[in-house]
Amino acid sequence: MSNKENDGPKRILTGDRPTGKLHLGHYVGSLKNRVKLQNKYETFLIIADVQALTTNFESPDKISQDVRQVAMDYLAVGIDPEKTTILIQSMIPEIAELTVYYSMIVTVNQLKRNPTIKSESEQYGYDDMSYGFLGYPVSQAADITFCKADLVPVGEDQLPHIEQTRHIVRKFNNLYGEVFPEPEALVGDFPRLSGLDGKNKMSKSLNNAIFLSDSAETVKEKINKAVTDPARIKIDDPGHPEVCTVFEYHQAFNEENADEIEKKCRAGEIGCVACKNRLTNTINELLEPMRERRVKYEKNPELVDEILYTGTKRARKIAKETMKETKEVMNLDYFSNKN
Numbered sequence: 001m002s003n004k005e006n007d008g009p010k011r012i013l014t015g016d017r018p019t020g021k022l023h024l025g026h027y028v029g030s031l032k033n034r035v036k037l038q039n040k041y042e043t044f045l046i047i048a049d050v051q052a053l054t055t056n057f058e059s060p061d062k063i064s065q066d067v068r069q070v071a072m073d074y075l076a077v078g079i080d081p082e083k084t085t086i087l088i089q090s091m092i093p094e095i096a097e098l099t100v101y102y103s104m105i106v107t108v109n110q111l112k113r114n115p116t117i118k119s120e121s122e123q124y125g126y127d128d129m130s131y132g133f134l135g136y137p138v139s140q141a142a143d144i145t146f147c148k149a150d151l152v153p154v155g156e157d158q159l160p161h162i163e164q165t166r167h168i169v170r171k172f173n174n175l176y177g178e179v180f181p182e183p184e185a186l187v188g189d190f191p192r193l194s195g196l197d198g199k200n201k202m203s204k205s206l207n208n209a210i211f212l213s214d215s216a217e218t219v220k221e222k223i224n225k226a227v228t229d230p231a232r233i234k235i236d237d238p239g240h241p242e243v244c245t246v247f248e249y250h251q252a253f254n255e256e257n258a259d260e261i262e263k264k265c266r267a268g269e270i271g272c273v274a275c276k277n278r279l280t281n282t283i284n285e286l287l288e289p290m291r292e293r294r295v296k297y298e299k300n301p302e303l304v305d306e307i308l309y310t311g312t313k314r315a316r317k318i319a320k321e322t323m324k325e326t327k328e329v330m331n332l333d334y335f336s337n338k339n
Contacts, residue, residue, distance in 0.1 A: 013144050038084045067308075085315055101172075140164075227245045247275070
């Protein structure tokens with residue numbers, strides 16, 4: 001069966017669980033790349049609010065607020081709703097239906113062996129995982145395949161999820177008939193940005209993040225508190241940039257000057273305060289156009305809702321077509337002649 005409505009560019013599916021505003025770690029890890037990819041591929045960007053319930057099931061009201069915050073961050077970084085279909089997961093019931101069908105052909109042991117499930121269950125302290133938490137890779141498979149995505153941009157750590165999806169697709173197609181393409185991982189070099197504390201990756205929950213929506217003054221205050229080389233006491237002490245969080249940020253956001261900063265640091269020719277000031281200027285130059293775009297949407301929340309509604313409506317149309325094919329091959333298309 002045809003993979004898409006036309007023979008145009010390949011489709012990609014990517015997205016995020018809405019758990020708050022997005023930060024610089026998200027930008028270097030995925031958002032920057034997505035802005036580029038939307039010019040090459042037919043892009044679907046899913047805000048996975050159902051999957052956010054796996055760890056925030058007690059506060060669905062917060063998730064609904066975060067959906068719009070994430071959408072504004074997408075638009076602020078340069079995601080173009082004319083090029084990228086932005087959709088809300090819970091408003092595509094066909095995704096939930098596909099999840100149920102897929103869950104019939106995936107074993108519990110397969111899910112328990114998933115390294116991401118293992119690491120995240122340890123992170124959240126789950127001795128007894130919920131059905132939804134254990135099964136969210138199945139839900140991800142439905143996210144990817146409802147629109148018959150060809151490619152999924154991921155880092156190395158997410159490869160087990162893509163392989164799980166490929167396994168589900170192969171088994172489904174072998175059992176019932178060819179409906180879904182086997183999606184391929186579009187593996188990129190997506191660096192994990194350390195948090196301001198220098199101990200963990202950047203994270204809202206650890207209070208060590210610079211958010212894309214932070215004001216210039218907030219950025220300055222946060223960078224001033226960032227962990228640097230603990231061995232440097234005096235300004236002319238030789239530095240060790242390899243252990244400095246601020247230098248890591250220079251490498252990520254000020255690459256053209258990173259070598260010069262490294263040499264001066266090792267020679268004791270630049271102090272931590274001056275180094276932080278340079279980084280502050282660089283980060284604020286990056287974020288300023290994002291802030292300007294975000295203000296536009298903050299002042300016009302109805303515009304954000306319209307973008308989400310339009311994208312979800314388009315995605316729903318595709319999902320219905322996919323579900324029609326799915327039910328046909330599974331012989332679940334009862335009374336189809338009545339429609």
